[in-house]
Amino acid sequence: MKAITVEPKKPGTVRYEDIPEPDVREGSVLVEAIAASVCGTDIEIAEGKYGWAPPGKTRLVLGHESLGRVIDPGLNSPFKKGDLVSGLVRRPDPVPCPNCAVGESDMCRNGQYTERGIKEIHGFMSERWRIEPEYAIKVDPTLGILGVLLEPTTVIVKALETVLAVGQRSFWEPKTLLVTGAGPIGLLAAAVASLSGIEVHVLDRVETGLKPDLVRAHGATYHTGSVLDLGFEPDVIVECTGVGSVIAESIQKVGAGGVVCLTGVGAGGIAPRATADIAAAAVLKNNVVVGSVNANKRHWYKASDRLGRLDRAWLSRLITRYEKPENFKQALERKPDDIKVVIRFSEI
C-alpha cells in the first residue's frame, strides 16, 4: 500500500511510497483511510524540525488527524464494517507514570508517551491503518468528511475543560471569552466555546477575508490589532498563536480572576515586557496562566459530540484545500489563504 512517510529530523525526505500492509500488532481494527488533515506539527516534521521514527526504523508514516472507514472490525469489536472512525494520537508511556496509569496520557509526567505520526508510532497517512479498538472513536456519520476535524476539536475541548476546572476554584461566572489567532484551532475554539452561550471574541492580524467572515458567520466579534487595545477585559483568553507579545498582552489584559489558557507552541522572541511586571499583573488579579496540550479519551468523546453540533456549512468552509496524497508536497506547504488542508485518500 501507499503511504506518506518521512525520515524525521531530515528536511526534504517526505515521500509517497509503497510500504507493507499495517501489522496486526498495531491493532485488531483494520481501517481504510478516507482523509488526514495537515497541522503545523506535520509541517514541522516534514521540515526536519521534529518527529521520531518507530524504534529500529528510519522512516515514520506521517499524520495524526485521521478519518477512516472500518473494513475489518476484528474479533469482539465495538465497531462494525463501514463505521467512520478517527484514531487517538497519544499512547501511554510504558512505565507508566501516574497519569498514564489512570488513562490521562495527555497529562503524561515523564514524557515517555508515544504519538501516532509524531513520536515512535506510524501515523494515519497511509491507504490502510490498524488501531486498537480502545483508541478508535466513532465519528458521527452525518459529519462525513468533516469528521477529519475531530482531532483538532479534542485539543480545544481539553483546553476549555482546563479553563473551567481552574475557574471553579472560586465563584466564577465568565461572560466573555477571547480567542487569539484565527487559525483552525482558534476558529474551532470560538465555535465550540459559543455552544456554551459565552460571548466570544476572536483577534487576529488579518483585517479582511475568510477569517473575519468565518468569525462573524458564527456570531462572534472579530478584532485586529493589539490585545491591549480591546475595549473590555476578557474573563477567559484562549491563546492560539504562540507569539510572545500576544501571550504577554493576554496575561496583562485578562480580567481579574481570569484564566489565560495557552495552546500555541512558539519559540524564541524578545521579552517584550519585564517578567516581574507580567507576574505582578497575575498576582494582583488572581489570574491563572495555564498550558494545555493533547487530549485523552474523555475529550475525544466530548469533541465528537461538540463537532456534531456545529453547523456543517460553516465547518466545511474551514477546509480551504483538498489535496491528493501524491501531491503531498503542496499539502505540506503553508499558503497564505490556507485554514485547513486535507489530504484525501478515498471517497466517503
Ligand SMILES: [Zn+2]
Ligand atoms: Zn506518562
